[in-house]
Amino acid sequence: MSDRRLEVDGVSKRYGDTVALSDMTFDVRAGEVFGFVGSNGAGKTTTMRIALGVLAADAGEVRWDGAPVTLETRSRIGYMPEERGLYPRMRVGEQLEYLARLHGLTRADAVRATREWTTRLGVDGRIGDEVQKLSLGNQQRVQLAAALVHHPEILVLDEPFSGLDPVAVDVMSEVLREKCAEGVPVVFSSHQLELVERISDRVGIVRAGSMVAVGPVAELRGRGTEELVVDAPQAAPGWADGLPGVAVRSHQGQRTVLALGDGADDQAVLRAALATGPVREFARRLPTLTELFRDVVSADEATKDECKGAAA
Structure with missing residues (x-):
């Protein structure tokens, strides 16, 4: 080539x-x-x-x-x-x-x-x-x-x-x-x-x-924050709030997408999910290109807001 x-x-x-x-x-x-x-x-x-x-x-x-x-x-x-x-x-x-x-x-x-x-x-x-x-x-x-x-x-x-x-x-x-x-x-x-x-x-x-x-694409996705997809059909909204190192990315029907920070314990997440009832899916994944792009745009908007605040 x-x-x-x-x-x-x-x-x-x-x-x-x-x-x-x-x-x-x-x-x-x-x-x-x-x-x-x-x-x-x-x-x-x-x-x-x-x-x-x-x-x-x-x-x-x-x-x-x-x-x-x-x-x-x-x-x-x-x-x-x-x-x-x-x-x-x-x-x-x-x-x-x-x-x-x-x-x-x-x-x-x-x-x-x-x-x-x-x-x-x-x-x-x-x-x-x-x-x-x-x-x-x-x-x-x-x-x-x-x-x-x-x-x-x-x-x-x-x-x-x-x-x-x-x-x-x-x-x-x-x-x-x-x-x-x-x-x-x-x-x-x-x-x-x-x-x-x-x-x-x-x-x-x-x-x-x-x-x-x-x-x-695989390399870019690998730079993103690893996520955890949890399908807990009986879980009420907010079930994952307060878990150390865990941030809720989105709710997609009965599926919750969580971002795992440094030191986050996925087993603690699993125990919290099981406490709500059956868990049908529990899987780690890397963010998609669409999600990475949204993160980049969000970072840009945050920077603009900081600049506006400093100017004010």
Whole structure:
């Protein structure tokens, strides 16, 4: 496998007094699916636009294969914007062929690639229709075809799964894994964190314009506080309150999710649960990516509150 990679190194961007990106740093390796997650306004789209040259960074650099990304390099990137970038009155086939030609394909190769990707993504029956006449899900499929039609060396996809039904999500996930197997580095953003956890090799969590956590999903989950899931159907609310080192994360029907701090005794938790009646489930688990993300966002909000209090 090639060691080529897309590197975002110390990228910063300001709009007046607003900091959009601050020392944004991460890399996406050849043959890797990298999930890029964060709240709205955290800096994901700005980062992608800088990588594509749509925006200029105030500081830092984006590199591919060790060299700064140039106009020629960008022609080899497949980009899928969050906002639809298709011509609504243009027919699907004509549009994809046109975009492929802009990236340097011959007419014959452009036609061949258009047929290949519209078939692969299930929109070959709409190849003669105007884009504006397609459903939002089919428009999303055509948008992905536009990112793939020129056989890119890098894929940068902003919310590619937005608006897709479960079947289309499975098709698109399979396509991304196939491109990954071909050695293409794939970076995509999504608010569907369960999906990100399922298909990503590594994940980066961005907060307030900076990368705050990055690594394989299992590694990130391992950094979180271990939890205990207890299903005690006869337990009254508050049964676990006051147990040393134990915090109640959530109640999910009859199941209670507990966070275990240092020194917490899971056997003491079990005894407290059994005191309420039968226990049908008692299992340790690591937090999900969704729960980790919520913790990051909560930490951000707490920091903002502290800053406001100090300013007051």
